[in-house]
Structures are given as C-alpha cells and as structure tokens.
Amino acid sequence: MANKGTIGILTGGGDVPGLNPAIRAITIRALREGYRVLGIRRGWAGLVELVAEPQADNSSCVQELTRDVVNRAGRTGGTFLHTSRTRPSHLPKDNLPAHLRDKYTEKINDVTPEVLKNIEFLGLDFLIPIGGDDTLSYAQRLHEEGVKVVAIPKTMDNDVPGTDYCIGFSTCVTRTIELTHRLRTSAGSHERYLVIEVFGRYAGFTALLPTMAGAADRCIIPEHNFDIEQLARLLTEDRNKHPSKYAVVLVSEGAKMRHQQDMSFEGEEVDQYGHRKLGGIGDKVSAMLKELSPGFNNGRSINVLNQRLGYLVRSGEPDALDSIVPMAFGNIALDLVLEGTSGRLVSIHNGHYDTVPITTVTGQKKVVDVEKYYNIERLRPKYESFQRQPLFIMTSDL
Known part of the structure; x- marks a missing residue:
C-alpha cells in the first residue's frame, strides 16, 4: 500500500x-x-x-x-x-x-x-x-x-x-473504591477515622465520585475550602453510627482548610508548567482530627489511619x-x-x-460545580436526578 x-x-x-x-x-x-x-x-x-x-x-x-x-x-x-x-x-x-x-x-x-x-x-x-x-x-x-x-x-x-x-479516570475511580474498601478492615479493627488522600489538584472528581459510590462517608474537594471542626463533627457522627466504630473521608490533594492560603506541597521545586508537587493535606487533616476528636467524643481521643493512595491508582x-x-x-x-x-x-x-x-x-478550567453537586454542609456529593446525566455523574462541563 x-x-x-x-x-x-x-x-x-x-x-x-x-x-x-x-x-x-x-x-x-x-x-x-x-x-x-x-x-x-x-x-x-x-x-x-x-x-x-x-x-x-x-x-x-x-x-x-x-x-x-x-x-x-x-x-x-x-x-x-x-x-x-x-x-x-x-x-x-x-x-x-x-x-x-x-x-x-x-x-x-x-x-x-x-x-x-x-x-x-x-x-x-x-x-x-x-x-x-x-x-x-x-x-x-x-x-x-x-x-x-x-x-x-x-x-x-x-x-x-x-x-x-x-x-485514566475510570481506573482511578475503580482503584480508589477498591483500595478504600480494603483499608476499612484496618480502620474498623482499630475503631479509627480513616483519612485517604487522593489525586485532584484543582478538580475534586476523584474524591467525589468514589464517595457517591459508597467508598467514603465524606469527601473534601479543592473547590471548597473546608472547616476542619465541621469535618471532625461529621466523622464522629458517622463513626458512632457504624457498628465497627470507624468513619472514612477522601481528601483531594489540592484541598485547603479555611485558614490555609496555599495548597499543601512536598517542597518548593516547580516543574516546567509552574506546578509544585502536591502532598501532605492528608497528614494535616489526620493530625487535626485526632487533636479535635475529644471535643466531639466525650473527652476521649480518636486515632487516625492515614493513607495516601498516590501511584497505586495510576499503575x-x-x-x-x-x-x-x-x-x-x-x-x-x-x-x-x-x-x-x-x-x-x-x-x-x-x-x-x-x-x-x-x-x-x-479555556476555563473544568472543576466540580459546587452549588450543583457538592453539599457544603454535609461535605459529600449531592444530586437531584440521574436522568440525562453523563455516565460519570457531575463530570460534564458543556
């Protein structure tokens, strides 16, 4: 030919x-x-x-x-x-x-x-x-x-x-759900909060979708600066309702607490596109949840199982x-x-x-429509109807 x-x-x-x-x-x-x-x-x-x-x-x-x-x-x-x-x-x-x-x-x-x-x-x-x-x-x-x-x-x-x-998105969501469910056995055995840091610099789809599918009780996304005390209260409520006394939150790597000016970074070095390597918000959330937990648990501290999924979901x-x-x-x-x-x-x-x-x-960045798809009071996904939604709910930007 x-x-x-x-x-x-x-x-x-x-x-x-x-x-x-x-x-x-x-x-x-x-x-x-x-x-x-x-x-x-x-x-x-x-x-x-x-x-x-x-x-x-x-x-x-x-x-x-x-x-x-x-x-x-x-x-x-x-x-x-x-x-x-x-x-x-x-x-x-x-x-x-x-x-x-x-x-x-x-x-x-x-x-x-x-x-x-x-x-x-x-x-x-x-x-x-x-x-x-x-x-x-x-x-x-x-x-x-x-x-x-x-x-x-x-x-x-x-x-x-x-x-x-x-x-790559479907495999990421699939692996996040799978690995989160695996980690439940350890969290439940020790009656802990389970904090899992997932990918998502500016967009929270990789935390939102697995949570909607039942992988976690709450999710923290980059599009909404969250209140750590609110998260501690909600997770404690979730833990108290669970027979095995644990609760799960997925935290996007680009998420920020209300008092934070910047995302959490591993170092100062930037790549050729001007991005610093993200990492550490899961550690910060875990430390503060443990510190705040006595205030929501009758004075008793709750330990935290903290895991960053990282390359496990992309390999x-x-x-x-x-x-x-x-x-x-x-x-x-x-x-x-x-x-x-x-x-x-x-x-x-x-x-x-x-x-x-x-x-x-x-053009304009593609991010989660917070007003439409994220409940800022409950720190979890929301939706009114699945009819005429794309296969992966909440992902259309057109």
Missing part, C-alpha cells in the same frame, strides 16, 4: 492506564489506512532533544511503530513511549540538550523553532499528542504555528475542559472503560486525519463521542 503520510504519537504528563490501548488503536488503524506511524518518546522531550541530521542516532527520541510493537503493549498500563513534563515554550537552560546550549542562553527558553524543525525533519503530516491540559496547551501552540494536531485527553483528575471523560492495567474509550478515541483521531481535519480535541459529551476545538483546552 502506498504511504499516505506519517503520523506522530506522543504521551505527556503523568502516566495513566489506557495510554497504550490508545497508541495501539491509532497505530493499527493508521497502518491499515496506509500511513507510517512514529512514536515520539518521552513526550515533548523527544521533539526537543532530537537531532535533525540524517546520521544522528535518535533512537532515544523516536521509534517506528508496528503492529507487533503496539500489540505487545496494548493490554498493559503506563506508556511504553515513556513520558515527561517537558514544556518546550518554557525550557530551563539546565534542561537544554547539548546541541542547543550554545544557541539558547536564557534562563528560560522557548525552543519551539527547534520543535517545528524536528517535526519537518521527521516528515510528520499529523501529530497526535495524548495528555492533560498542560501537555495539550502546548499542542494548541503548535496548532497555531501551523502543525496539524489532533489531541486526545488523558488525566486521572478528569479535568481537561471540553470533554466529560479523560483516559497497572486499565479497567474495562479505560480499555474501550482509548480504542474509540484513537479511531476518532484517525477519522479526523483521514478527513484532513486538525486543531480538534477528541471528546465525550453526555455519552456521545465527539470533537471540540483544541482551543477549548486553554
């Missing part, structure tokens, strides 16, 4: 289950349609570090994708193309590859001209990046520079604007939805390629697959 052109695929940001099935779906369909497919390794870093010379060894930046390669990886979690949080428009001097250090000398550099040159060198007719709003915001930049881009949304937090669903194989949706997303991306349409984000809205302009990614 004649070569119709070359398609590049990359994955950026954090890994999630479902990336390899998406890569497989794109590749299998593209090869069948007569395209050559190249995997860009380590996200945008592959297009920054590639050396645009015929004799250069670029095996660490790009690889040919074949049916055998993607079939082996398609059932697994993570991304076999690897990933990074490289941001070519804001690249620190220390992160420049050796061959660019004489050309770019600022503390922070925009190396987009090199990325465009490397895209041309590889002969990419279309580029399909799979990532969250950070990764895809740079995809929009390339679209504005004239690159034919079709984007696929991926993130545990499910917070990419323009779509009800992002690859391993994808669940059913994160095997099916990436397959559909990949095929929709190829539909757009075959039409010659670019500058679109593959999406789902109210159970229907669709596409929206890639500019949607840099």
